[in-house]
Amino acid sequence: MKIIENMLNQWVNIPNNVLEITNQKIIEVDAFEMLNPSTDLIIGHVLTCEKHPNADTLHVTTVDLGDRVEQIVCGAANVAKGQYVIVAQVGTILPGDFKIKSTRIRGIDSNGMICSLNELAIDEKYIPETFKDGIYYFDGPREIGSPALKHLSLDGWVMELGLTPNRADLLSVLGFAYDLASMTGQKVKLKEFKIKEETKKNPIQVEIDTDGCGRYYARYFENVKVKPSPWWLKSALIAQNIKPINNVVDISNYVMLEYGTPLHMFDHKKLGSDHILVRNAKKGEKVVTLDEEKRVLEAHDVVITNGKKIIAIGGVMGLLDSMIDDQTSSVVLEAAYFDPKHIYKTSKRLDLKSDSSYRFERGIDDERVYLGLERATELLVELCDAKVSKGVSKSIRYQVKNPKITVAKDYFNQRLGVNIPEKELISYFEAYNYTYKVLDNTFEMTAPSYRKDILIPADLVEEVARMYGLDKIPMQTIQAPLTGKLTSKQKRLRAIRHQLANLGLTEVITYSLLPTDQVYKYNRIGEAVSILMPLSEDKKTLRQSLVHGLLETIRYNQSRQQESVAVFEIGHCFAKGLEPTHLGIVLSGAWHKNPWKKEKITPDFYLLKGILASVFNPLGIEFTYENTSQIDVYHPYRQANILHNKKVVGHIAELHPNEAKRLDIDKTYCLEMNITALLEETTEVNYQVVSKYPSITRDMAIVVDENIQASELIDMIWQTARKHLVNLDVFDIYQGSNIETGKKSIAFNLVFNDTDKTLGSDEVDQLMKKITNRLAFSYQATIRK
Numbered sequence: 001m002k003i004i005e006n007m008l009n010q011w012v013n014i015p016n017n018v019l020e021i022t023n024q025k026i027i028e029v030d031a032f033e034m035l036n037p038s039t040d041l042i043i044g045h046v047l048t049c050e051k052h053p054n055a056d057t058l059h060v061t062t063v064d065l066g067d068r069v070e071q072i073v074c075g076a077a078n079v080a081k082g083q084y085v086i087v088a089q090v091g092t093i094l095p096g097d098f099k100i101k102s103t104r105i106r107g108i109d110s111n112g113m114i115c116s117l118n119e120l121a122i123d124e125k126y127i128p129e130t131f132k133d134g135i136y137y138f139d140g141p142r143e144i145g146s147p148a149l150k151h152l153s154l155d156g157w158v159m160e161l162g163l164t165p166n167r168a169d170l171l172s173v174l175g176f177a178y179d180l181a182s183m184t185g186q187k188v189k190l191k192e193f194k195i196k197e198e199t200k201k202n203p204i205q206v207e208i209d210t211d212g213c214g215r216y217y218a219r220y221f222e223n224v225k226v227k228p229s230p231w232w233l234k235s236a237l238i239a240q241n242i243k244p245i246n247n248v249v250d251i252s253n254y255v256m257l258e259y260g261t262p263l264h265m266f267d268h269k270k271l272g273s274d275h276i277l278v279r280n281a282k283k284g285e286k287v288v289t290l291d292e293e294k295r296v297l298e299a300h301d302v303v304i305t306n307g308k309k310i311i312a313i314g315g316v317m318g319l320l321d322s323m324i325d326d327q328t329s330s331v332v333l334e335a336a337y338f339d340p341k342h343i344y345k346t347s348k349r350l351d352l353k354s355d356s357s358y359r360f361e362r363g364i365d366d367e368r369v370y371l372g373l374e375r376a377t378e379l380l381v382e383l384c385d386a387k388v389s390k391g392v393s394k395s396i397r398y399q400v401k402n403p404k405i406t407v408a409k410d411y412f413n414q415r416l417g418v419n420i421p422e423k424e425l426i427s428y429f430e431a432y433n434y435t436y437k438v439l440d441n442t443f444e445m446t447a448p449s450y451r452k453d454i455l456i457p458a459d460l461v462e463e464v465a466r467m468y469g470l471d472k473i474p475m476q477t478i479q480a481p482l483t484g485k486l487t488s489k490q491k492r493l494r495a496i497r498h499q500l501a502n503l504g505l506t507e508v509i510t511y512s513l514l515p516t517d518q519v520y521k522y523n524r525i526g527e528a529v530s531i532l533m534p535l536s537e538d539k540k541t542l543r544q545s546l547v548h549g550l551l552e553t554i555r556y557n558q559s560r561q562q563e564s565v566a567v568f569e570i571g572h573c574f575a576k577g578l579e580p581t582h583l584g585i586v587l588s589g590a591w592h593k594n595p596w597k598k599e600k601i602t603p604d605f606y607l608l609k610g611i612l613a614s615v616f617n618p619l620g621i622e623f624t625y626e627n628t629s630q631i632d633v634y635h636p637y638r639q640a641n642i643l644h645n646k647k648v649v650g651h652i653a654e655l656h657p658n659e660a661k662r663l664d665i666d667k668t669y670c671l672e673m674n675i676t677a678l679l680e681e682t683t684e685v686n687y688q689v690v691s692k693y694p695s696i697t698r699d700m701a702i703v704v705d706e707n708i709q710a711s712e713l714i715d716m717i718w719q720t721a722r723k724h725l726v727n728l729d730v731f732d733i734y735q736g737s738n739i740e741t742g743k744k745s746i747a748f749n750l751v752f753n754d755t756d757k758t759l760g761s762d763e764v765d766q767l768m769k770k771i772t773n774r775l776a777f778s779y780q781a782t783i784r785k
Contacts, residue, residue, distance in 0.1 A: 001160070001161050001163055001170055001171050001172075001176075002158050002159065002160045002161070002239060002240050003158070003159045003160075003161065003173060003176050004035065004156065004157075004158050004173070004236060004239050004240075005035070005155075005156030005157045005158070006035075006153055006155070006156050006232075006235075006236070007173045007236060007257070007258065008173055008176065008177060008180075010189070010191070011173065011174060011177035011181075011188050011189055011190075012177045012180055012181045012184070012186050012188060012189065013184075013186060014180075015184055018159075018180070019032050019159065021180065021183050021184065022159065022161075022180070024469070024470065024471065025183045025466050025467070025469070025470075026170075026176070026179050026180065026183065026466070027161050027162060027163065027164070027167060027170060028161075028162040029159055029160065029161060029162065030160045030161065030162040031158075031159070031160040032157060032158075032159045032160075033157065033158060034156070034157055034158075035149075035154050035155065035156055035157060035158045035235075035239060036095070036120060036121065036149055036152075036154040036155075037093075037095050037121075038088070038092065038093065038094050038095060038120060038121075038149065039092055039093045040088070040089050040091060040092040040093075041086055041087065041088055041089075041092060041115065041120075041147065041148040041149055042065060042066070042086075042087055042089065042145050042146065042147060042148055043066075043084055043085070043086070043087070043138075043142045043143060043144055043145060043146050043147075043148050043151060044063040044064060044065050044070075044084070044085050044086070044087035044114070044144065045063065045064040045082075045083075045084055045085075045144050046061050046062075046063055046079065046080065046081055046082060046083045046084075046085060046114075047061075047062045047063065047064055047069065047081070048061060048062045048081055049061045049079055049080055049081045052073065052105075052106060052108060053107075053108075054106040054107050054108070055105075055106045057075055057077070058073055058074070058075050058105065058106065059073070059074050059075075059076075059079050060072075060073055060108055061073075061074055061079060061114070063085070063087055063112070063114070064144055065087060065089070065112075065144065065145055066144040066145020066146075067145060070087075070089075070111045070112050071108070071109055071110065071111060072087070072110050072111060072112045072113065072114055073105040073106075073108055073110035074113075074114045074135065076114065076116065076133075076134035076135040077133065077134055078130075078131075078133070078134035078135060078137075079114060079134070079135055083135075083137040083138075084137060084138040084140070084141055084142045084144075085114045085115070085135055085136070085137050085138075086114070086115040086120070086135075086136060086148040086152075087112055087113070087114055087115070087148070088100045088112055088113040088114075088115055088119075089111075089112050090102050090111055090112055092112075092113075094115075094119060094120070094121075095119075095120065095121035096121070100112060100113055114135050115135065115136065115148075116131065116134060116135050116136055117131055117136045118132075120152075120154070122238065123238075125243065126234070126238045126243060126244065128228060138151065151231075152231055152232075152235060153231060153232035153235035153236065154235055158239050161176070165362065166453040167453065168260075168359065168362035168363050168364070168452060168453070169260070169365070169450045169451055169452070169453070171260050171358070171359050171362065172256075172257065172258060172259055172260025172261075173257060173258050174188070174258060174259050174260060174368075175260050175365075175450060178433070178448075178450065181431075182431040182432050182433070182467070183431075183466075183467070185431070190371075191375070193374040193375065193377070193378050194378075195374065195377050195378060195381065195388060196381070196388075197388050197389065197390040197391070198222075198387050198388060198389055198390060199390060200222075200389050200390060201389060201390050201391060202218070202219065202220045202389040202390060202391040202392065202393050203220060203274045203389070204218045204219075204220050204274050204275075204276060204332055204393040205274060205275050205276065205393060206218050206276050206278075206393045206394055206395040207275070207276070207277045207278070207395055208278045208395045208397045209277060209278065209279045209280075210278055210279050210280045210302055211339065211397070211398075212278075212280065212300075212302035212314065212338060212339045212342035212343075213278045213302055213314060213336060213337065213338055213339070213397060214337040214338070214339065214366055214396070214397055214398050214399065214400060215336060215337045215366060215369060215394070215395065215396040215397065215398075215399075216276070216278055216334070216335075216336040216337075216394065216395050216396075217334070217335045217336065217369065217370060217373045217392050217393070217394045218276060218332055218333065218334055218335075218392070218393040218394070219332070219333045219373060219377055219388060219389070219392055219393075220268065220330070220331075220332055220333075220388070220389040220393075221330065221331045221332075221333065221377075221380055221384075221386040221387065221388050221389070222329070222330050222386070222387045222389070223329065223330075223385060223386060223387045224248065224328060224329055224330060224331050224380070224384050224385070224386045225247075225384050225385045225386075226246050226247065226248055226324065226325070226326050226327075226328050226329075226384070227246065227247055227384075228244070228246065228247065229244055229246065229247045229250040229251075229383065230247075230383065233247075233250050233251075233254055233383070234250070236254055236257065237250060237253055237254065237257075240257060242257075242355070246324065246326070247383045247384050248265050248324045248328065248331060248380070248384060249265060249324055251265075251376055251379045251380060251383065251384075252264065252265050252333075252376060253355070254379070255372050255375050255376045255379070256355060256356070256359070256372075258372075258375065259368055259371055259372040259375060260359060260364055260365065260368065260372075260450075261335060261359075261364055261365070261368055261369050261371070261372030261373075262315070262355065262356035262359055262360060262364070263333060263334060263335050263372060263373070263376050264304075264312060264318055264333075264334040264356075265324050265331050265332070265333055265334070266311060266312070266318070266322050266324075266331065266332040266334065267322055267323065267324055267325070267328045267330070267331065268330035268331060268332050269328075269329070269330060270321060270322045270323075271306045271311060271322060271332065272306050272309065273306035273307050273308070273309075275306060275307040276304060276305070276306065276307075276332075276334075276393075277304075277305045277306070277307050278302065278303070278304055278305075278314060278336070278395075279302075279303060279305060280299055280300065280301065280302060280303070281297035281298065281299060281300075281301040281302070281303045281310070282297070282299065283297070283298055283299045284296060284297070285297045285303070285310060287303075287310050287313065287319050288319060288320045288321070289313065289316075289317045289318070289319055289320065289352065290317055290318050290319065290320055290323055291317070291352075292320060293352075295313070295350055295352070297310075297313070298346075298349065300342060300345055300346070301313060301314075301342070301345075301346045302314035302315060302338055302339075302342050302343070302346070304334070312334075313346065313350075313352075314336070314338050314342075314343075315336070315338035315342070315343040315346075315356060315357055315360040315361075316343060316346055316347055316350070316352055316354060316356065316357045316360075317352060317354050317356070317357075331380070331386065333373065333376055333377065333380070335369050335370065335372050335373035335376070336369065337364060337366035337369050337400070338360045340360060340361050340362065340363045343357055343360040343361040344361040347361060362452075363452040365449050365450035365452075366399060366400045366449065367399075367449040367450075368449070368450060370392075373392065400449075400452075402446050402447045402448075402449065402451070402452070402454065402455075403446070403455060404444055404445070404446050405444070405445050405446070405447075405454070405455075405456065405457055405459075405460060406442050406443070406444045406445075407442060407443055407445075407457045407460060408441060408442055408443075409422060409425075409441055409442060409443060411457060411461075412425060412460070412461060412464045415461045416461065416464065416465055416468070416473055417473065417474065418468065418472075418473060418474070420464070420468060422438075425443070425464065426438065428463070428464055428467045428468075429443070429445060431467065432447070432448070432451075432463060432467070433448040434446065434447055434448065435448075440494070445460065488682070489679045489680060492619060492678075492679050493570065493679055495619065496570065496583070496615055496616075496619075496675075497570065499614065499615045499618075500568050500585070500611070500615060503611055503614065503615075504566060504591075505566045505567060505568045505585065505611075506565075506566065506567050506568070507567070507568055507569065507570075508549070508550070508553050508567045508568070508569050509569065509571065510546070510548070510549020510550065510552065510553065510569060510571075511539065511543075511549055512542055512543050512571070512572070512574070513531070513534070513539035513540060513541065513542060513543070514538070514539070514540070514541050514542075514543050514548055515537060515538045515540065515541065516528065516530060516537075516540055516541045518548065519541045519542075519543065519544055520544065521545070521548070521633060522544075522545035522547040522548060522631065522633060522670075522672070523544050523545035523547070523573070523631075523651075523672060524544055525544045525573060525575045525578055525580065525674075526544070526575025526576055526577070526578050527575055527576040528541050528542070528544065528575065528576075529541065529542045529574050529575060529576055530542070542573075542574035542575075543573055543574065544573050544574065544575055545573060545582070545584075545672060546569050546571060546573065546582050546583075546584030546672055547584055547586065547670050547672055549569065550567055550568075550569060550584050550585075550586040550670070551586060551655070551663060551665070551668070551670075553565070553567050553586070554567070554586055554588045554663070554665050554668060555663050555664065555665050558588065558589070558664075558665050558666065559664065563589040563590070563666065564588070564589035564590045564591070564593075565586075565587075565588050565589055566585075566586075566587045566588075566591065566603075567585075567586055568583065568584060568585045568586075569583075569584045570582070570583050570584075570675070571584075580674045580676045581674070581675055581676045581679065582650075582672055582673065582674055582675065583650075583671075583672070583673050583675045584670070584671065584672045585608065585611065585612075585670070585671040585672075586668060586669070586670050586671075587603035587607065587608065587668065587669045588603065588665055588666050588667065588668040588669075589602075589603075589666050590602055591603050591607060602667070603667075603668075603669045604654075604669060605638060605640070605652060605654070605669065607669070608652050608669050608671050609625070609652065611671075612642070612652075612671065616678070620686075621644065621678055621681065622644075623642050623643060623644055623649075624642075624643045624644075624646075624711060625640045625641065625642060625643065625652070625711070626640060626641050626643060626709075626711070627639070627640045627641075627709075628640075628641055629641045629651045629653065631651065631653065632656070633655065633656050633659045634651075634653035634654060634655060634656055634659075634670070635653060635654040635655070635656050635657070636656075638653060638654040639651060639652070639653030639654070640652050640653070642671075642673050644678065649673045649674050649675075649677075649678070650671065650672050650673025650674060651671070651672060651673075652669075652670070652671045653669070653670055653671075654667065654668070654669050654670075655667070655668040655669070655670055688755075689755065691726075691753050691754070691755045693753065693754060693755065693756075693757060693758045693759070694753075694758060695726065695751050695752060695753040695759075696751075696752045696753070696759050696761065696764045697749065697750070697751050697752075698749075698750045698752070698764060698768055699731075699747065699748070699749055699750075700747070700748050700750065700768065700771070700772070700783070701732070701745055701746070701747040701748075701783070701784040702745070702746055702748075702772070702775060702781040702782065702783055702784060703739065703740070703743050703744070703745050703781065703782045703783075703784050704743065704744065704746065704775075704779050704780070704781045705742065705743060705744075705779070705780070706735065706742055706743060706744045708779055710730050710733070710746055712779070713746065713748075713775065713779065713781075714728060714730070714748075716774055716775060716778060716779075717748070717750070717771055717775075720767075720770055720771050720774050721750075721752070721767045721770070721771055724752045724753065724754055724759065724763075724764075724767060725750060725751070725752060725767075726751050726752065726753045727749075727750070727751040728748060728749070728750055728751070729748065729749045730746060730747070730748055730749075731747055731748070731749050732745070732746070732747035733745070733746050733747075734747075745784050747784075750768075750771075752764050752767065
């Protein structure tokens with residue numbers, strides 16, 4: 001594969017040391033040279049052309065070179081006044097180390113040479129008939145005095161890669177651009193296609209009936225004008241040793257070089273049908289390919305048919321009776337993914353190698369097939385004046401997914417004998433466009449679709465080594481890095497994350513920037529901070545709540561029919577001088593479903609409260625709640641503050657129905673709290689031996705004023721009977737008949753135990769009496785009969 005500078009620079013910015021980078025970090029370079037070695041060739045305008053007075057076959061011309069006019073004697077029969085030509089000035093060096101000098105020809109001074117393509121070392125088989133026996137001239141005006149090689153697309157360098165079988169991704173300019181971008185800290189600039197379709201619908205119908213073809217796209221074109229390609233296109237093909245044929249065929253070859261996706265063009269009139277069926281060949285079927293050879297097919301060969309008749313051997317070569325010729329006016333464009341094993345067997349058995357089969361049998365990027373189709377469509381419209389019908393006919397039988405590869409975090413350092421920090425390793429994965437997860441002790445990675453060679457951990461070692469620099473790996477005994485240690489804060493943060501994930505919640509990471517007018521909507525921790533140069537107004541001010549992003553996650557998922565969503569985020573919020581760590585949890589939809597019993601659990605205050613307890617109680621952290629929270633975007637009667645050591649650390653609430661309607665989401669419960677101090681807290685967890693003595697249970701219902709909170713009564717009961725009370729639950733709150741207006745009944749379940757002896761009923765009765773007396777004195781509580 002040859003990489004041409006003129007084609008590469010549309011994807012990435014090319015560094016000056018591209019040869020060094022390629023050799024050291026991408027792949028070995030077999031050759032690196034200028035596309036054309038000529039120097040100082042410029043565009044000239046022939047002002048006059050007269051017959052030489054002393055020679056029948058020579059002409060005396062005056063040529064405008066921009067900064068001067070020179071007299072040049074030319075022996076070409078096709079030179080004429082008004083032409084824009086390629087001029088080799090005095091001092092120019094042409095291929096073969098031929099230097100141009102001032103000379104006198106048959107008594108007339110000549111200061112330069114008007115060049116033919118042959119004199120520029122272009123092989124005769126690539127030269128159009130018009131220019132084979134004479135000079136080359138352009139079909140229109142060109143900038144006089146400007147570099148001629150640029151107008152021929154012969155400027156710049158060409159680099160031939162010494163490809164290995166595993167690097168099929170480098171069989172295209174785009175594939176090389178991805179790797180070069182990875183090594184130079186860039187992102188590939190992908191082209192956006194703007195295709196104007198006609199109102200006429202694409203008549204082609206596509207069907208796949210073989211595992212040898214994963215996907216197949218087809219576009220239909222009319223009014224196609226078959227003619228020679230422009231020189232920039234021819235130049236690119238010639239540099240790759242591909243003979244230009246006509247603009248239609250040349251486009252398919254050019255896009256293959258650009259994107260690495262082989263295409264095929266069919267003459268629609270020769271197909272005899274609008275139905276394309278991709279199937280396995282029948283044993284013994286005979287065809288004549290484009291090279292005019294008869295081929296006998298086997299059952300595992302993949303063929304393209306018009307429903308009945310074979311029109312191409314899939315992924316290998318088209319047939320002679322469906323080829324593009326000068327009379328073609330309507331074209332069917334094929335872009336497909338063929339299974340490498342099928343193509344390899346067919347190509348080898350038939351001894352039929354093509355640029356297409358070479359790529360297919362090594363594995364192309366099936367996700368890039370559509371891009372190749374659209375790029376070819378754009379060129380057909382531009383260079384062939386084609387009219388493209390509306391829509392793309394397609395059939396996708398399967399998609400090819402790269403495997404997930406899991407490796408230990410110290411795997412790369414152990415194998416390479418170096419000490420690459422985790423952050424640097426992650427930067428490598430991002431540069432290579434890997435999809436990855438950083439787990440506790442491992443990395444889980446998937447290579448991008450164009451890297452079909454990344455299959456096992458050993459493949460990843462090579463990738464890391466390339467990025468790190470093979471020349472930087474020392475020749476020494478591998479030494480393991482020093483053992484690290486997590487801080488108590490890191491351990492606690494990790495425990496919280498793991499417990500929330502174990503409970504069924506999904507961790508997300510959301511944007512930290514919000515519109516300025518939204519920053520105080522769900523919480524306020526201080527003066528807002530905005531960035532000086534925001535990319536947009538909706539990403540300007542740093543968040544003071546995690547709820548914005550979590551609710552957007554709910555909206556995004558539910559708008560895509562993912563009704564049940566339970567997510568959490570642990571991240572920083574920001575205010576002037578503050579950067580606390582917050583925990584946010586949002587639940588929407590069903591928390592749990594049992595279709596068999598037709599039951600489901602929907603989120604509510606108690607579910608969120610229970611999640612919080614299950615996460616923090618094992619850490620020795622307990623919370624209390626009070627219904628004094630008043631945040632407008634939450635339900636006015638279903639929100640509460642979360643307290644720890646009598647300090648408000650967060651809130652728990654149902655989203656206001658109007659806000660849920662605005663976001664177009666289901667009933668949603670939110671929790672957000674500042675856990676900065678909790679992560680630093682060194683609370684000791686006390687463990688107790690399970691009592692070997694039986695417990696005694698009592699139920700008690702009391703009537704109190706309706707404004708009294710159950711939490712106040714619970715605190716007093718614990719204070720009164722703490723020595724023997726081991727559990728206390730509220731199991732009923734009632735207002736209604738038989739209860740005085742303004743009052744309510746609260747029922748408690750109390751469990752008593754003594755670790756040293758068996759409690760007697762009389763002792764428990766005394767404790768119950770003590771409890772009821774304190775409640776009666778402090779809260780005028782009465783026992784409900």
